[in-house]
Amino acid sequence: GENVEQHPSTLSVQEGDSAVIKCTYSDSASNYFPWYKQELGKRPQLIIDIRSNVGEKKDQRIAVTLNKTAKHFSLHITETQPEDSAVYFCAAFINQFYFGTGTSLTVIP
Amino acid sequence: DVKVTQSSRYLVKRTGEKVFLECVQDMDHENMFWYRQDPGLGLRLIYFSYDVKMKEKGDIPEGYSVSREKKERFSLILESASTNQTSMYLCASSFRGNTEAFFGQGTRLTVV
Numbered sequence: 166g167e168n169v170e171q172h173p174s175t176l177s178v179q180e181g182d183s184a185v186i187k188c189t190y191s192d193s194a195s196n197y198f199p200w201y202k203q204e205l206g207k208r209p210q211l212i213i214d215i216r217s218n219v220g221e222k223k224d225q226r227i228a229v230t231l232n233k234t235a236k237h238f239s240l241h242i243t244e245t246q247p248e249d250s251a252v253y254f255c256a257a258f259i260n261q262f263y264f265g266t267g268t269s270l271t272v273i274p
Numbered sequence: 275d276v277k278v279t280q281s282s283r284y285l286v287k288r289t290g291e292k293v294f295l296e297c298v299q300d301m302d303h304e305n306m307f308w309y310r311q312d313p314g315l316g317l318r319l320i321y322f323s324y325d326v327k328m329k330e331k332g333d334i335p336e337g338y339s340v341s342r343e344k345k346e347r348f349s350l351i352l353e354s355a356s357t358n359q360t361s362m363y364l365c366a367s368s369f370r371g372n373t374e375a376f377f378g379q380g381t382r383l384t385v386v
Binding site for chain 2: 171174199208216254258261262263266267
């Protein structure tokens with residue numbers, strides 16, 4: 166089956182700096198790559214997603230890039246704010262969702 | 275707004291008890307999922323269902339079973355609860371194919 170690896174497991178940045186989280190996947194048939202944000206005590210919620218026919222997608226301060234050849238995709242958050250502090254999960258979809266192990270992002274005011 | 279609702283937010287059960295976790299969605303989604311969330315291990319799939327009465331094993335099905343008698347409801351059953359099943363359980367649902375999954379609020383289960 167699919168295997169998704171996510172790095173780093175923890176990330177601390179100063180407010181205003183950028184944060185990058187990287188994921189790799191193993192199955193070239195995966196065709197959908199969502200990113201979820203989970204705030205403390207809350208449910209995971211989709212923040213951005215990308216499909217396999219697209220290389221990059223941007224939504225205000227967040228962007229996702231996909232390199233199908235290398236089988237990796239990344240989440241980029243610019244101008245980070247304290248409310249960006251959360252756990253972020255990447256996932257790859259092929260018949261079901263395969264999640265990474267999560268990145269705990271802390272934005273230091 | 276999509277709603278995925280889990281029956282309990284917190285649950286404490288004794289070892290050996292049979293435990294039922296219920297999940298209901300109101301968006302007519304075909305797919306429903308049960309995940310277990312543990313620190314450092316991310317979201318691990320226990321079972322999923324792509325249609326009524328259909329079920330597929332995920333990565334960690336041992337000690338669990340599921341039931342989907344109606345499209346909107348997906349139940350996770352711990353046949354005989356053990357302390358190593360203490361965890362956060364998350365239900366999710368989605369339309370068939372590569373579309374967004376919506377999560378329930380989670381059930382924190384403690385087995386003593």
